[in-house]
Amino acid sequence: MAALPPYASTGQKVWHYAYRVICAAIFFFLIAPILIIIPLSFNAENFFTFTPEMLALDPAGYSTKHYEDFFTNPDWQVPLWNSLKIAPVATFLSVALGTLAAIGLSQPHVPFRRAIMAILISPMIVPLIISAAGMYFFYSRIGLQGTYWGVVLAHAALGIPFVIITVTATLVGFDRSLTRAAANLGAGPVRTFFRVQMPLILPGVVSGGLFAFITSFDEVVVVLFVGSAGQKTLPWQMFTGLREQISPTILAAATVLISISVVLLVTLEVLRRRSERLRGMSPG
Amino acid sequence: MTDSATTPPRQPMAALPGGEVTEDGPMLAADGKPLKHSLNRALRREKLRAFLLVSPLLIFILVAFVAPIADMLFRSVENQIVSETLPRTVVALREDQNLPEAAPGEPVYEALYTDLFIAAEYKSHTRLGSRLNYEMTGLSSLFRGTGRDVGRFDTDIYTDQFIEAAPALEDPVAWSNWMAQDEIRAALPFTADAWDAWTTLTVEANEDDPLEEDVEDFVYTALYRDLANGAAPANFPDVDVSTFETVSIKALFEDSDEDWVDPEVWQVIKTYSPAYTDGYFLNSVDMMNGPGGDAEWRPADEQIYLKLFWRTMWMSLAITFSCILLGYPIAYLLSTLPLRSANVLMILVLLPFWTSLLVRTSAWKVLLQQQGVINDTLVWIGLVSDTNRLALINNATGTVIAMTHILLPFMILPLYSVMKTIPPSYMRAAKSMGANDWTAFWRVWFPLSVPGIGAGSILAFILSIGYYITPEIVGGTEGVFISNRIAYHISSSLNWGLAAALGSILLALVLTLYWVYDRIVGIDNVKLGG
Known part of the structure; x- marks a missing residue:
């Protein structure tokens, strides 16, 4: 598909360009719905479509009033802060427990490795509505339903598979003779971990943490059931907004979230390249 | 992490496998014990250490995740409420x-x-x-x-007649003395039971002292029942109930x-x-326990779940198929382009993957509306008339479009990682042997990319049959999945048992697919974000 050879027939040329057009259309389908949110969020009216003023690029058609609403209205600010209070704690739990477990799992002799792996990955496989239902039933039994810690525990459980997968993948290329060398030079297990192993697997740990963070930050089904009004998160508020009274502020909120995703995407890409360089693979 | 600190020197092991008997008896380690034992001990310690590292997380997941799932499975058959x-x-x-x-x-x-x-x-x-x-x-x-x-209920006639016949029966303190005597309790089983229930009730529900309250009618009714059965305990007021005016409780x-x-x-x-x-499970498949105790179909107008399961399945299939249709060309393009341009285009796949689900769902809600951007554009081009705008939302179409967009990256990424491993020289070889472009693709490239289609399809299908948020928002009533029904039973109809049974069936379905996925792809090979 790379480049058209000089001897290509007319049919091949037509197909070559037609194919590019098809692919462009699919890329458009992928990306346009997200990008179209951004100009719409600057709408001066409370409409969800482009007004004639906007299409005429008239500055009067644009305003930042939905952003002002988003950043001043407690209906949006309280959920935003709730999200920011829940996600980091859940991420910390997932990363701390997940990294330890991934290191344990990467040892050569682990009893029941496959079974353990299956259990640890299961929160990613089980449909969210089922996790939410089970957690709602079980957490109400033990008094965690509707509490901050209930939501944090639930989100930490959902983030763990991502940490396990990314850290395990980083550990695959880890040279175990390095820890032996460290031990040989007199470092204890703790020191070896923090001074030798941790810096090398750090990119995997950080990207696992980012996955866990975005899982919690973006999660709505479980918090809908496990949380109560006091733990209303940003996605929850957006969900209610979409289901009941849809207000254009939602587009401003969405644009803020898109910016966050772009930052995360760039961070992850940088980390991935760094990790591959550290493990002696060519960046690609 | 620090194996060599505890394991014996490895050199002899390589020369003579552990436990081999030399002329001088068993091979000995530096501390004088047989080498085989030392090695076994080291292996055990290594296993234990690995297990200790894993155990905190394992316990956490068991409590925070596996126990809730088990609780849900239990609730789908639990029925203690009647008894x-x-x-x-x-x-x-x-x-x-x-x-x-x-x-x-x-x-x-x-x-x-x-x-x-x-x-x-x-x-x-x-x-x-x-x-x-x-x-x-x-x-x-x-x-x-x-x-x-x-x-x-008019059972107070027993109360009145008893109190008239033996005024002591009105006194709760006297009652409590009688009910402390084992012979009386044995002779008046219904009364004793009713009394215990009444005292517990008074303390627990009303927070009163039973010794200061009037004894309730149902205790006297139970007493009548006992005495009418011929009980005549000693140390208890002798009342002849045969002359009592009676009332049928029935x-x-x-x-x-x-x-x-x-x-x-x-x-x-x-x-x-x-x-x-098994009632909840029968209900989940539109059946019920009939009068005879055998399972039978519900009336036709109450049969909704099989239809809903069926719709969830075929809509998920439609979504998976659209993902293949749109994802395959993209994956093919990305895997054949030079790495540098492929990486740039990859961003277009990864950005939706990383964007919040709610953002993408909001986008579709905004775009697909009757007065939304898509309909406006179509009207502007002239493809549809202003009065005849397309109904793209609150139906199955809306769900399929939005879900295809959301799940497309999950199809492209596994497809791409499989296609990356197909050597481009295979295509060149096929062409050099006389195949045209299509034959080379269909006979060489496509069969090699089938594992990627399998992996991507199962992933997209698993994700799609459990989806809740997007169908809830863009699906209306015709485009919702079984998950939406589960959520409805948890939060609105409060029929938790049925929600649990529906959830268990869905879970069984997903786990089966997951098992298939594990056989085909292997869970260790799951890759995230390219």
Whole structure:
């Protein structure tokens, strides 16, 4: 598909360009719905479509009033802060427990490795509505339903598979003779971990943490059931907004979230390249 | 992490495998013990250390995730509510011979009177009513209505006659003395039971002191029952009940609501009196426990779940298929382009992957509306008339479009990682041997990319059949999945047992697919974000 050879027939040329057009259309389908949110969020009216003023690029058609609403209205600010209070704690739990477990799992002799792996990955496989239902039933039994810690525990459980997968993948290329060398030079297990192993697997740990963070930050089904009004998160508020009274502020909120995703995407890409360089693979 | 600090020197092991016997006896390690033992011990320690590292997380997941799932599975068969709320009735029903042809006999109603009186005080009769209403419509109002009446039943004629015959029977302190004597309790089993229930009730539900309250009518009714059966305990007021004016409890219930003498009602109570039931699962597949106790189909107008499961499946298939259709060309393009341009285009795949699900769903809600951007554009181009705008949202179309967009990256990424491993020289070889572009693609490239299609399809399908948010927002009533019904039963209809049963079926479905995925792809090979 790379480049058209000089001897290509007319049919091949037509197909070559037609194919590019098809692919462009699919890329458009992928990306346009997200990008179209951004100009719409600057709408001066409370409409969800482009007004004639906007299409005429008239500055009067644009305003930042939905952003002002988003950043001043407690209906949006309280959920935003709730999200920011829940996600980091859940991420910390997932990363701390997940990294330890991934290191344990990467040892050569682990009893029941496959079974353990299956259990640890299961929160990613089980449909969210089922996790939410089970957690709602079980957490109400033990008094965690509707509490901050209930939501944090639930989100930490959902983030763990991502940490396990990314850290395990980083550990695959880890040279175990390095820890032996460290031990040989007199470092204890703790020191070896923090001074030798941790810096090398750090990119995997950080990207696992980012996955866990975005899982919690973006999660709505479980918090809908496990949380109560006091733990209303940003996605929850957006969900209610979409289901009941849809207000254009939602587009401003969405644009803020898109910016966050772009930052995360760039961070992850940088980390991935760094990790591959550290493990002696060519960046690609 | 620090293996060599604890394991014996490895050099001899390589030369002579552990445990080999030399001329001088077993191979010895530096500390003089047989090498084989030292090696085994080191292996055990290594296993233990690995397990210790994993265990905190394993415990965490077991408590925070696996236990809730187990709880849900348990709730799908659990049915203690009937035997907990009506314990005496359940026992009496077991001995009753009249069912299923006729309404049960008087003893069952006497037991029900006590049970329902207590349940009404605890207000647990309405919960039981709602539970049984899932099995037979009308039972909720039956329990609620009679729960209000039961405190005013005309059983006070027993109370009055007893107090007239023996005034000591009015005194709760005297009662409590009698009820402390084992002989009296043994002679008056129903009375003792009713008394215990009343004292517990007074303390727990009303927070009163039983010794200062009037004894309730149902205790006297139980006393009449015992004495009429011929009991004559010593040290207890001697009352001749044969001259008493009586009242049929059955008739009282019938006065309250004539459904109480309907054998079908009683059959339902009897069917659901065991502590475990398959009723929720039968309901999930549009069946029910019939009057004879055998499973049978529900009436046609109540059959919704099989249709819903079926719709969830075919819509997920449609979404998966659209993902293949749109994802394959993209993956092919990315894997054949030079790495540098492929990486740039990859961003276009990864950005949606990383964007919040709610953002993408909001985008589709905004775009697909009747007055939304897509319809506006189509009208502007002239493809559709202004009065005839397309209904793209709140139906199955909306769900399929939005979900395809959301799941497309999950199809492209595995496809791409499989296609990356196909050497480009295969295509060149095929062409050099005379294949045209299409034959080379179809006979060489496509078969090699099938594992990627398999992996991507199963992933997209698993994700799609469990989806809740997007169908809820863009699906209307025609485009919703089984998950939406589960959520409805948890938060609106409060039929948790049915929600749990539907969830268990969905879970079984997903785990089967997951198992297939694990066989084909291997869970260790899951890659995230390219």
